[in-house]
Each structure stands twice: as structure tokens, then as C-alpha cells.
Amino acid sequence: MVTLTRRQAITGALGLTAANLGAFSALNAAGSSDYHLRSRLTSFAFGDRPTEGLVSLADNAPPPVLRLRQGKKAVIDFTNGLDDYSTMHWHGIRLPHAMDGVPYLTQVPIARGETFRYAFTPPDAGSFWYHPHCMTLSQMALGLTGLLIVDEAEDPGFDADIPLNLKDFRLGNEGELLEHFTPRGAARAGTFGNVKTTNWRQDPVYEVPAGGLIRLRFAVTDTTRVHKLIFPDVPGRILAWDGHPVDDPLPWPTREAPLWLGPGQRVDVAFVAPDEDGRELTFESLIGRNSPFNVARFRTMGTNLGRRAGDIPDLPRNPIPALETATQPTSEIVFGWSPEGDGTNNGLCGTNAYIFWSINRRPWPGDAVENTGPVATLELGKRHLLRLRNESPNLHPIHLHGLVFRPLRSNLRKIPANYTDTILLLKDEIVEIEVLADNPGDWAFHCHVIEHQKTGLSGFIRVA
Numbered sequence: 001m002v003t004l005t006r007r008q009a010i011t012g013a014l015g016l017t018a019a020n021l022g023a024f025s026a027l028n029a030a031g032s033s034d035y036h037l038r039s040r041l042t043s044f045a046f047g048d049r050p051t052e053g054l055v056s057l058a059d060n061a062p063p064p065v066l067r068l069r070q071g072k073k074a075v076i077d078f079t080n081g082l083d084d085y086s087t088m089h090w091h092g093i094r095l096p097h098a099m100d101g102v103p104y105l106t107q108v109p110i111a112r113g114e115t116f117r118y119a120f121t122p123p124d125a126g127s128f129w130y131h132p133h134c135m136t137l138s139q140m141a142l143g144l145t146g147l148l149i150v151d152e153a154e155d156p157g158f159d160a161d162i163p164l165n166l167k168d169f170r171l172g173n174e175g176e177l178l179e180h181f182t183p184r185g186a187a188r189a190g191t192f193g194n195v196k197t198t199n200w201r202q203d204p205v206y207e208v209p210a211g212g213l214i215r216l217r218f219a220v221t222d223t224t225r226v227h228k229l230i231f232p233d234v235p236g237r238i239l240a241w242d243g244h245p246v247d248d249p250l251p252w253p254t255r256e257a258p259l260w261l262g263p264g265q266r267v268d269v270a271f272v273a274p275d276e277d278g279r280e281l282t283f284e285s286l287i288g289r290n291s292p293f294n295v296a297r298f299r300t301m302g303t304n305l306g307r308r309a310g311d312i313p314d315l316p317r318n319p320i321p322a323l324e325t326a327t328q329p330t331s332e333i334v335f336g337w338s339p340e341g342d343g344t345n346n347g348l349c350g351t352n353a354y355i356f357w358s359i360n361r362r363p364w365p366g367d368a369v370e371n372t373g374p375v376a377t378l379e380l381g382k383r384h385l386l387r388l389r390n391e392s393p394n395l396h397p398i399h400l401h402g403l404v405f406r407p408l409r410s411n412l413r414k415i416p417a418n419y420t421d422t423i424l425l426l427k428d429e430i431v432e433i434e435v436l437a438d439n440p441g442d443w444a445f446h447c448h449v450i451e452h453q454k455t456g457l458s459g460f461i462r463v464a
């Protein structure tokens with residue numbers, strides 16, 4: 001079943017028919033790719049009128065959901081079809097440093113017409129995503145974000161598996177694009193979109209089998225918005241957090257206690273669809289305290305499959321490395337405003353003229369890493385304690401490339417100790433995390449509110 005889905009996806013991406021997939025496999029062995037992606041400008045109608053100037057990997061459609069297989073080598077060719085430079089980053093995937101898609105840190109920016117081959121074997125199954133890491137703000141804001149699903153080595157057996165890419169766009173009354181960067185936003189919580197979409201559709205409705213076991217994969221790929229998710233009152237549970245099956249259970253979110261999911265984060269959810277045909281369930285997100293909007297609705301159809309909550313499988317654990325604890329003292333890393341008067345170096349990847357933010361009071365100087373040392377250096381093969389301190393009033397989803405970590409304690413809340421790649425720091429929050437330094441390299445470490453990232457809140461952690 002899953003193989004078929006992936007084959008269909010490959011067929012769609014390369015314009016092949018089912019009949020020549022065999023030939024394709026032979027080509028693959030000789031150096032072809034599993035996916036060939038090409039960025040492009042396109043248009044799409046979110047409402048009555050088309051919006052021109054969007055960025056996708058397909059014409060008049062969102063970037064596709066990519067499906068890889070756990071433990072199986074994947075080859076993805078990415079061709080830059082835009083005038084601006086670009087790269088592609090595979091968010092949350094533990095991979096070799098050279099494949100991580102960060103300009104200057106791991107590769108040179110990709111010019112128009114050039115193709116970069118990304119090849120890696122994903123060790124972990126789960127819900128991940130992809131986006132450019134050069135001209136990041138403009139290309140992401142204009143649409144270039146997609147889900148990357150790594151299927152479990154064995155199919156866990158859900159009756160439906162629905163990826164949900166949560167992303168806003170900023171549009172005017174005629175459907176035209178509005179400015180996605182504002183200095184006022186960048187210096188605060190970010191510049192918010194006004195058209196809230198799921199898979200580029202507003203309030204979409206998906207048909208699901210009555211009485212079926214449904215898996216949803218929420219991914220916040222927006223540049224700014226922290227979602228506060230509310231789930232309907234149905235039998236279900238949270239399966240995975242940021243790709244990894246949960247060790248520390250998360251409660252089913254309600255209006256009173258929604259689930260906060262920041263930019264870059266994902267949550268996998270399983271529920272049992274109602275038995276009757278034609279029933280509708282609504283998953284919502286809260287703005288402020290009182291106004292929820294619909295993220296997605298699910299309508300039951302067909303004959304009752306008769307599944308029960310007890311049928312929801314446990315996902316197999318990912319191969320999280322067992323490492324001994326390092327003897328170095330805890331490092332503290334401070335996220336806050338920038339000191340005054342910082343300049344920026346000007347590279348090819350959309351460095352901003354403004355600097356508002358810093359890590360350890362040092363703002364990222366621009367695209368390139370000259371004269372910029374690591375935020376921390378971690379001994380390879382050990383687990384390390386870092387203390388992350390947000391000294392600003394804004395939320396910061398802090399993302400670490402190439403490694404997994406888990407929160408151990410917070411000064412503000414009980415925080416579930418699940419493995420992750422992105423942690424949402426609350427106002428004035430201090431969180432201690434345990435980083436598993438099993439992968440050598442200089443790994444990007446930055447806020448995933450992209451206006452924060454691009455105005456200083458970025459750096460890297462060295463594992464050596």
C-alpha cells in the first residue's frame with residue numbers, strides 16, 4: 001500500500017507511467033534519482049482570484065509530499081529554477097553534514113539552472129519537511145515548503161494517512177502578494193499572514209473511511225505563526241512529536257489546553273473515525289484566547305470499518321543513539337535582542353539589512369560564516385547538557401540541524417521529555433536540553449521564525 005503511494009508520487013514527479021517504472025528502477029541503479037525537484041514561479045487561486053508570483057515545485061499546485069523509506073538510501077536532485085540563489089534543507093532528518101542544505105556551512109548556494117544532488121539514508125521514520133535555506137524568507141513565504149515523510153520499515157496499518165501542511169500567505173483583496181517582511185514584525189513576533197491554509201487550501205474537508213483508523217501529520221511550515229491546536233472529542237492519541245514516537249505522552253488538546261506547535265514542528269495524531277457515514281470532525285487552531293479557525297475537517301464515508309481505540313498501534317522507536325554523558329559543564333545559550341549598531345555581510349542568500357536579534361549577544365553576521373565561531377562545541381559521541389534562555393518577550397522555535405535532543409526541565413512548565421529537533425521557547429523561559437552529539441559537523445542552530453533567523457537569531461553548534 002505504502003509502496004504504491006510512493007511509486008505514484010515518483011510517477012507524478014517525473015512524469016513517468018506505471019509501465020516504465022521498471023525501466024526507471026534500472027536507471028536509478030545507474031545514477032538516476034528518486035525525485036527530481038525543480039523550483040519555479042507559479043500562480044495559484046486561494047480564493048476567487050489567482051495569486052501570481054508564488055514559488056513551488058509544481059505548476060499551480062503546492063510543493064509535493066515526498067515519501068522516503070526508513071533505512072533506504074534516497075537520492076533527490078534539486079534544480080534551482082528561480083533567478084535567486086537557493087538550497088534545500090531536510091528539516092529533522094539526521095544525515096551527513098554535506099547533505100544538510102545550509103549555504104556556506106555545508107554547501108555553496110545553487111545558482112539558477114544548477115542542480116544539486118542530495119543523497120542520504122534516513123535512519124528515522126516519521127514526519128519531516130523540506131524548505132530552502134538560502135533566500136529562505138522569500139522562498140518559504142511565497143510557498144516553497146513541503147512535507148517529507150519517512151515511512152516505517154513495516155507499514156503500521158492505518159486506514160488513511162493525511163499530511164497537513166499548515167502555512168499562511170499574505171494577500172491583498174485582489175489576491176495579490178503583500179510584503180512578507182516588515183521591520184516592525186521582524187523585531188517582534190514576526191509578520192503574520194492573513195490567509196491561513198492547510199495544503200494551500202482554506203478550511204479543507206477530507207473524506208475518511210467510517211470507523212477507520214486515521215493518521216494525521218500536522219506540520220507548521222509557516223515562517224511566523226505558532227499554532228494552538230484543538231482536537232475534537234474522539235478516541236485518539238498523539239503518536240509522535242517532531243518525527244519521533246512519543247516516550248512521554250502528550251495530552252489530547254482541548255480548547256482549555258491547546259497544543260502549541262511552532263514553526264518547524266510536527267505532530268502525528270491517530271484517531272478513530274465515527275462509525276456512521278456523513279459525520280464531520282473539525283480540527284481547529286486558536287488565535288489569541290478566543291477565536292478558533294478551522295485547520296481541517298474530516299467527513300466519514302462508506303461502510304463502517306469497525307476499528308476501536310485499542311487498535312491504534314504503537315509506532316516502533318527510532319534508533320536514538322545510546323551515548324555516555326559528557327563531563328563538560330553545562331553551557332548556557334542566550335536568545336535575545338541584538339546590541340546596537342551591527343552590520344551585516346552581504347552574500348547571495350538574502351541577508352537582511354536589519355539586525356534585531358542575537359544568540360549569546362552576538363547576531364549572525366549574514367549569509368556567510370567568516371569570523372563567526374560556534375555557539376557551542378560538543379565532543380562527538382557524548383550527550384551534552386545545554387541551557388537555553390529566552391530573555392525576550394517573544395516566542396522562539398529553536399531548531400538544531402543534524403542531531404536530536406530532548407528537553408529535561410523548564411523554569412515555567414512541565415515539559416514532556418520527547419526527542420525533537422525544534423523546541424518552542426516561551427517568554428522568559430529557560431529550558432535545559434540534552435543533545436546527542438553523534439553526528440560530526442557544524443550544525444545550523446537558529447530560530448524558525450524566519451524573520452528572526454534572518455535578522456540575527458542564528459548560529460551553529462560544532463560537533464567534533
Ligand SMILES: [Cu+2]
Binds near residue numbers: 395457
Ligand atoms: Cu525567534
